Amino acid sequence: MSNSENNTSRKAQAKVLRVFRKVHRLTGAFLFVFFFIVSISGLLLGWKKHSGDLILxxxxxxxxxxxxxxxxxxxxxxxxxxxxxxxxxxxxxxxxxxxxxxxxxxxxxxxxxxxxxxxxxxxxxxxxxxxxxRLSDLIEHIHDGSIIDDAFGWQKGLFKLAYTTVTGLALLVFTITGFWLWYGPKVMRKQTNKVLA
Structure with a gap:
């Protein structure tokens, strides 16, 4: 691979990294509250049987x-x-x-x-x-978003469906972009080292 091809490849990879970083950052900023709620309620649900009668x-x-x-x-x-x-x-x-x-x-x-x-x-x-x-049921309803459906009397669980879809897809995006933000620079360094060798 020539130097010009390598520079073009590095520029393309750097551009992909910038896009992934931007998607990662914007998704995180937009969904911060949802992730905070899911993580805290998930921790509490994980500990419910070991809470000494507090949660369950x-x-x-x-x-x-x-x-x-x-x-x-x-x-x-x-x-x-x-x-x-x-x-x-x-x-x-x-x-x-x-x-x-x-x-x-x-x-x-x-x-x-x-x-x-x-x-x-x-x-x-x-x-x-x-x-x-039953705090465990309340926490579960907060965790899966069904508390909003209950509060507004929405029968079909549409908020729960939207909430779990958005947070699930966002976690998938975070996993992919986060992996690439970690792995992408390693690939770029490896290619640079090959050219220099």
């Missing part, structure tokens, strides 16, 4: 793991709804999203549809063993 409550243990001794699902549902309205806050919606039965522990976790309150109820006695505000 430990599963309590009921009196019996034998379903033959348990109250009916209907009874447990009524207990949870009554406890919510009588002991927590009568203005909260009693609509239940799901019941998470832990047979080995003899409990059921009751999660409500319209707020983050949840209970762990002994399946045998019907006693409410633990009450919590």
């Amino acid at each position: 409550a430990k599963t309590r243990t009921g009196q019996s793991a034998d379903p033959q001794e348990w109250k009916s699902i209907n009874e447990i549902t009524l207990i949870a709804q009554a406890y919510l309205l009588d002991s927590i806050d009568a203005s909260l919606s009693p609509v239940i999203d799901r019941l998470d039965i832990r047979q080995d522990k003899g409990i059921v976790k009751v999660l409500f549809a319209d707020h983050y309150k949840s209970f762990q109820i002994d399946c045998t006695t019907g006693e409410v063993l633990h009450t919590e505000t």
Whole structure:
């Protein structure tokens, strides 16, 4: 390769590096807030089971793991709804999203549809063993953007779809441009060393 060809090649590579640096910088500046939210919420979600009941409550243990001794699902549902309205806050919606039965522990976790309150109820006695505000669900909704859909009543999760698409594509762009910003100068140095040798 002649010196003029090498200079042309280096100039082309330098131009590509400048473009990648600009894309990398602009993408980072534009999406800084999103990346900050995703990284902090992701860290918290990673630590939720090791947070000592702060983010996600430990599963309590009921009196019996034998379903033959348990109250009916209907009874447990009524207990949870009554406890919510009588002991927590009568203005909260009693609509239940799901019941998470832990047979080995003899409990059921009751999660409500319209707020983050949840209970762990002994399946045998019907006693409410633990009450919590499910911060892990709130953090997850922040992490994936669905909290915006919920806040504005958007049913199809369009913000979540746009948010995850933009942040996912941006991370892909960051990976590609970041790699080239690291690798490109190495290629240029290697070519320069070949010409000088």
